[in-house]
Amino acid sequence: MILIENISKSFGKRLALDSIDLSVKDNELFGLIGPDGSGKTTLFRILCSLLLPDSGKALLNNHDVVKDYNKIRRIIGYMPGRFSLYNDLSVEENLNFFARVFGTSIKKNYGLIKDIYKRLEPFKDRRAGNLSGGMKQKLALSCALIHRPEILILDEPTTGVDAVSRKEFWEMLSGIIEQGITIMVSTPYMDEAVLCNRVALMQEGRLLRVDSPQAIIDAYPKDIIALRADDMYRLVMDLRDFPQADSVLLFGQEVHYSGKGKNIDRDAIRKYLEDKEHKDIQINTISAGIEDSFLQLMA
Template sequence: MINTAVSIKNVKKTYGEVEALHNINVDVSEGELFGFIGPDGAGKTSLFRILVTLLLPTEGAASIFDMDVVKDFKKLRRILGYMPGRFSLYQDLTVEENLNFFATTFGTTIKENYYLIESIYKQIEPFKKRRAGALSGGMKQKLALSCALIHKPRLLVLDEPTTGVDAVSRSEFWDMLGNLKKMGITVVVSTPYMDEAGLCDRVALIQKGRLLSVDTPQNIMNGYDEDLWAVRSKNIYKLIEDLRQLEEVSSAFPFGEYVHVSTPPDRINQKMIENLLEKKGHDTVEVKKIGATIEDCFMKLMKN
């Protein structure tokens, strides 16, 4: 039987008049790589701070390994690994000194848990005498992850670890999270990048303090109940305007160099869209049927 690592029950958080979290209910199983996906201001950071005992929920309760985040905060602080959204290491200390400090703080040594961070730390080890403030964005995040891991936490909470990091470092970072999962560490991570959702076991889509959906990325994508088309023409701006006017179209959003067009199932086919657009004066129209991505699902859920 799989144990529950994180249990969030009816959690609400308000800052004065502003409601940051509205009745959040999620369970995360032990050993899971769980992602909270949502844009900036969705409430991810507030939720994470409640989980790591830094904030009190206004209502509701959350527990980690059956320890309450409010009452048992002292016990929890021993088994949590937390990496805040902002780079929060000592910039005037070197890479090695930072790691050493956090190891000592948790009553351990770099040597003892080196195997945990080895694959990550090896990449920054050549720069271990460099001050943390002088590292590149990707290296900073690797160091921060090493520091959050050095005491072998049971639960790792990472708040937007890949924000502001280049594409290569981002994918490396996710590889590392995959490795940690294999070692049995439960990882809860948040990200505003929809394309990273597929790398999680399960995701929760979050928007304006509400959960839109909680499931595996595949199930969420399969749950898209309309036809989806990628459409392109020379004048993208006019294309979106025209598509939104068509009564068959339920939504049209720019998506890279294409426009993703959603239509009710089996209502329309490729040829019909092309004809409709050519009538509106578009040339070199390209239309293909595609499967939904997480972002499409997010847009659709957000609209409802």
Template sequence: MSIIIKNISKSYKKVKALEDISLEVKPGELFGLIGPDGAGKTTLFRVLTTLLIANEGVATVAGFDVITDYKSIRKNVGYMPGKFSLYQDLTVEENLDFFATIFGTTIEENYDLIKDIYVQIAPFKDRRAGKLSGGMKQKLALCCALIHKPKVLFLDEPTTGVDPVSRKEFWEMLKRLQQKDITILVSTPYMDEAALCDRIALIQDGKILEIDTPEAIVKHYPYQIYNVGANNMYQLINNLKEYEFNHSVYPFGEFVHYTDTRENFNPNDLKTYLESKNLSNVLIERTSATIEDTFMELAK
């Protein structure tokens, strides 16, 4: 295994950031750590990249122990933190040269690894990093994390605050990197990105809720979900929450995702109830579960 985590716990005074975390990431896998802000994703990344020491448990990365072999881990992993942390007063090329020098290599030596990404930022190689757009900063940070050809790549919320086009391009780059035998562990709060991973771990309040392929996790969802729409979204949500047979109610795009506690649920009963509350244009239709639905159910 490229990453093995056994019973890792980490506390900040009275706050338990991680609680008994165990998971494994296979060599060459694109593994996603999916959860909202404050779930413990960054803390786990810092433990695995030897920036923090866990209170309990053990972990290895690329076969090296995170405590006793921390120097070897730092030579063999690439780490892209959630906050842009390169030298903003240095140019694109100066940042790349600096990180290559630290790892005893050159841009030319591992150019084949970063070529697809570098060609997109090459026109701005003389621009200071702090003056780049969000998408270009992201690509520069990824190049710097890859410059020494790491065995394992850690990406902590790499697409947060980035436009949709850049997000799509970034995930396409990750798929190409995966083909070069690099194990990738990526964290994200975006549930739609979970489907792009080979396997995922859903995390909330420092605890793992479930680990499996995105398809398997969705398949485990136990209820039939309905899209419910009406002329007044705010009133619709409140009325659905007041309905005695509701199991779950939450907004999902232009609709509300609704599940019912009854096995013999009849949508017409719900429609009659909502219309009695003076709602109009009531629409109720079956829909399929998503990763977000599953997460909401597990986190309840």
């Protein structure tokens, strides 16, 4: 269990974390979603006892991150933003090294990492520097798990990794959860939020919302429609000029629109667009996705 109470942290004049309160339950897969510079990494570093908070306190399984940092460093597994591996050591040597640093061995905890590591085993003599992004990510995860931590802290583990590896990575995380480990993971990808038990949306050092992904989606307060037309750019520009428009955002080949009030007058919009000579206009009512919800919270 992770308990964060009123944690603040500044770097010079910049307030990186602004009185954060948060609790993560045992064996939960908890996601921290937010753009770069929103404070995710700072919060993680404080939890890992790498940074001291200016105020507030944080407990990991009842150990204080400031006073009991020695204990903290035994019970957590940490994977920093960049996959921190030794590029000149082989896959096996990297894993061996981290195992020994934590006073354990690959053999002892092989069961825990087996599902992940078996995909790497054919390449165990290859230098880590010659691995693809997805394989580095798996190796880094194995290294963070090798001492069987109680809490796993993963800082943007899927950044810069291709879609297939990302999908595999999230599958591995559910495997780790089954082993009874608590995971706290951060990501800038909003679509990954739905894979967590609960998420916190972070922006400019503050938590905007903490809840389950479904509850966040359900809380979207307005109607939302998706529009298409032959000239998408003109469609976006014209919709933004529509007097009732609140949020007009491109979502792939569609535009998501919500108005100033809760309800949307579809006919008025269609007429407005037809007057602007848009062709092939399609308007569909949709339910908001997690990204709509986040963007609405962040706006």
